[in-house]
Structures are given as structure tokens and as C-alpha cells.
Amino acid sequence: MLSFHKAVAADFEQVNQLIIKQLHSDVGLVENIGHYLVEAGGKRLRPLLVLLCANALGYKQAARLDLAAIIEFIHTATLLHDDVVDVSALRRGRPTANAQWGNAPSVLVGDFLYSRAFQMMVGIGRMEIMNILANTTNVISEGEVQQLVNAKNPDISEADYYTVIHKKTAALFEAACESAALLAGAPKDTQEQLRAYGYHLGLAFQLVDDALDYEGDAATLGKNVGDDLAEGKPTLPLLRAMALGDAEQKALIAQAIRSSDASLLGQVLAVVKATGGSTYTLDAAKHQAQQAIAKLAVLPDSSYKQALVDLANFSVARDH
Secondary structure (H helix, E strand, C coil), X not given: CCHHHHCCHHHHHHHHHHHHHHCCCCCHHHHHHHHHHHHCCCCCHHHHHHHHHHHHCCCCCCHHHHHHHHHHHHHHHHHHHHHHHCCCCEECCEECHHHHHCHHHHHHHHHHHHHHHHHHHHHHCCHHHHHXXXXXXXXXXXXXXXXXXXXXXXXXXHHHHHHHHHHHHHHXXXXXXXXXXXXXXXXXXXXXXXXXXXXXXXXXXXXXXHHHCCCCCHHHHCCCCCHHHHCCCCCHHHXXXXXXXXXXXXXXXXXXXXXXXXXXXXXXXXHHHHHCHXXXXXXXXXXXXXXXHHHHHHCCCCHHHHHHHHHHHHHHHCCC
């Protein structure tokens, strides 16, 4: 167990039990897919952020567990929908739900998880939290649509790329931190600083994910290397390679993005390495992680604050 998980291990056990309880449905297929996703594990970073932020602010009431489960349900719903859109066959080293049960059940169970999350929000009874999470869910959807629009387009800018990864990834990190601070009754400045921590941390995680897609290996990553290229996603390693490559290298990357031709992966990897595309992306991630850590100055010293620092450092030191 990683250090930042140890800080809230007891809370996590209660959140896991709550997730199982809230997955109850009269329709067996809903529970089957739901349990399959829960058992797949993963880092559970978003509920972790809720628990760490709430505890760092001295908030120990049961609503923090509900909020953590809500955030995890929203995230899991996005994964179900993402895997259908991306036609992904592997996640966390296991077949995706759509590979196991088909696209229609995956989409519908994703909808179930979204609606269950909002039922639980009503239970918390805080309109400000509902507002944050409703807006965030909308922003995530926008990000997914924008990513779809950007697919197979090698001409997008770095600014366009950052807009998408903010919406599709960092937005839920932001929401987890901000809503936990709001639940804890923290001052407005603290809420804003923790939201900013989540923003920078979310960008760091996505930047590293995008770099690992051109440097990792399938066994470690739990997904196929080059998946982004196969989907025609113009991520930062490719944008940097095109910016620094010669005319031939730039043309190769552009062709690979437009055609989403995974057979070009070997050649693309060589260009990304030669131009330092992955290194540039990882350096950008380290910069975001340092900015995230700086935002934690607003918190009093505690094991929970240290866990948030450790999490930021882990975000850029990992290999999966």
C-alpha cells in the first residue's frame, strides 16, 4: 500500500463497503458490471483526494465517505463511456466492460452510476456541492466531445491539448478537492487553493499517462502501448515531436495521427524519442506537480497534508 493510501486506509475500507452497498440493483447485470469494475481496483485517486482533503481540514463526519463514493461513481461512469467511445479492449490489465458484455450494457450501467451518484448527492443535502459536481460532470462531457473532435487532427495547438486534458481529467480532481473543502466548512481561500491543487495534480497525471503511452510497456501499464496513436489522439509527445522534427518526421507523425495507423507505431516511437517528445511531456508534468504542492501551503501540517505532497510526487515518478 502506498504511503498516501495508508493515511486514510480505514476510511477507504468504509468507502469500499459503501460502494458495494450503493451498487445494489434489482437488475443483476448492473451489479455484475459494477462489481467487476470495483474489483479491478486501480489507484482510486479521486476518492482518495476527498478523504485526504477532508481529514487534513479536520472533518471526520460520515458525509466525507459518501462524497468519496460519489466521486468514484462519476469517475467510473466516465471510464465505462470512454472505453466504448475509444473501442478499448484492455484497462488495468483486464478486459474492459464493453469487451466483456458489449457496448450497450456498458453505456447503460455508466448511466446508472451517474444517476446513483446524484441520488447520493441529494442525501448529502448541500446544494453547493451538487452545483460543483453537476458543472464538473458537464465539463467532463464537453472534454470528451472535444477530444473526439480533435481526433485525427495533427494541427491542434498545445493550448487546445491542455484545454481537453483539463476538462476530461483535471476537472474531477479539482471537484474532489474543492467539494471536500466545502463539506469541511473551510474558508473560501482554502477551497480555491485546494481546487487549484487538484487542477495541477490532474494535469500532471494526464501528462504522465500520455508520455507513458509512448514509453511504457503493456504489462506495466495495464493497457496496450500506442493506444492513443491507434485512436488518432494528438497528445503532447506527438505535438512536441512535430514541433521539433524535420519535415519528414513531421509528415510521418501527421500521417500517423490522420490515419490512426498503429502499424506506424515503431517509426513514431523513434521520432518521439529523437525529438524528446516524452521527456518534454514529463518535464511539463513535473512542473504541474510542483505547482500543486505549492498550493498546499494553506493547510496545517499533518500526515494528511504530507500524503497530498507524496501523491503529487508519485504522480510524476510512476511507471503506470
